[in-house]
Amino acid sequence: MNNACLVFEEVVFRYPDTRGPALQGLSATIPKGSRTAVLGHNGSGKSTLFLHAVGILRPQQGVVWKDGARISYASKDLASLRRSVGLVFQDPEQQLILNTPLEDVSFGLRGSGMAEPKIKLRCREVLERLNLTELGDKPIHQLSLGQKKRTALAGVMAMEPELILLDEPTAYLDPVSETLLLDALEDIHTRNGTTLVMATHDMNLAYRWADWIIVLDQGICKASGRPEDLFASRDMIQSIGLGLPLLADVWQSLPPELISGQKAPRTADEFKVALSALLTSIERRGNTVTRF
Template sequence: MSSILETVELSFSYPGTNTEALHKLNLRIPEGKKTAICGHNGSGKSTLFLQAIGINSPASGQVLWKHAPLSYTSKELKQLRQQVGLVFQDPEQQLILNTPFEDVSYGLRNAGIAEVQIQQRTKEMLQTMRLEHLAHTPIHHLSLGQKKRVALAGVLVLEPELLLLDEPTAYLDRISEQQLVQELERIHKRGVTLVMATHDMNLAYSWADWILIMEKGQCIMEGTPYDIFSDPAAILGLGLDMPMLLDIWHALPAAIRQEKGMLPPRSVEEFKTLTQKIFA
């Protein structure tokens, strides 16, 4: 697989701490894929994202964007942040203006885009994210799910090649989560590489093409969802949960699971289809 972003022996500590947030981290983000990065709080997921857009720079090691080391000059970082977008876990950290229209247009204006294009691209993005009816509503009147979609729109309007999402479904109700995941599917189909940091093993299993497991600032496992969750003892040993669908699947008799080389289902719909075939 071709990688779009890599880290090479990347180490970083926050000021005033003796513990490394990242310790000689080596990982690759495959281009064009949906990657989930899983791990406990403090495993380094958010720190990695801040390194990826140059907010923090390494104590040692490198971050590679399309195989070239990041440059930390103002000009290069400005260009990088149009190619790599980051959506924070808490949209309040990202929404700085009064209305969705103002906030989404801010990044374009900061990038020096002509005003006519700013108006057009902002309107189109709000329509794409189904936010046009809220364009001039005060931000503080929006629900958490709506705020997350505005924050996402503000990043997407810059047309990044890589989108990083830090716990994007945190604190969302089930319907809002499903709507956000549907938006991400549409974004991915447009050719954007997606990376999601998440605690939700069910979401990681059903959504991702590739999964990275981080622990104590290092990447300790990587592979497809089937690869990662093929060893329940290893996952549980890290204090992580197995996806519920896999737990149910493994509870079925082995003779049924192994019939005709069936792969474990990755969605409720797949599970229903498989069980209908099995018990028909």
């Protein structure tokens, strides 16, 4: 538990008037400083996990631990928890409450009692890091979906939490907007060592982005581990109706004698390098590739 940011221990939670529990004995660990992807179908428990992480929901059975300490649900302790854990909703319209990005980003800071000069400096830095400077005074209703998502992220970033939870952050984004958002997350992670947790249906994104993956199914953790190890278990992934990432699928389709002992590539560039090395090795041995 020493290197864990969050630990869910046998957590059970049932919403009113539902047949089964949303979480049924969920046990999972989110490593500190990681980029963790949470995978699973709709209804698998991803959003419910997030709501427990910020103390909006409370386990009916089991325990949630934050940095080695059991989460307390006293008002003062919850306020402290929510300063250290930021949640970015899938729909930014649920999160943006003021008229412009600048006003919205400064809202939480003013609520924390921060001095006005420091608020202005923090807002300027955050908007710049998310490529929103020129949009700071633009009405939020005139922003694109990608700009709204980055504004919602900016509001969370401004509070400088230790952990940021993102619910389907790239859903419905065009490639350019997705790249801008992911670049911003990489900047946060690299500069501050912030733990990032992303719920997503995008297997390709999870494979190339995350360094730890949690797979949920019907409210339990079916598997967790490093992407290259977890997606090597084709049968487990497919047994719960999830598809393999394209690069993992292609890599595993190569002859086993070629890739045995080789680290599975997780990005297109890594795949090109790995494939080039394999072909060079084959040529040096004077062998031919008989099947793919």
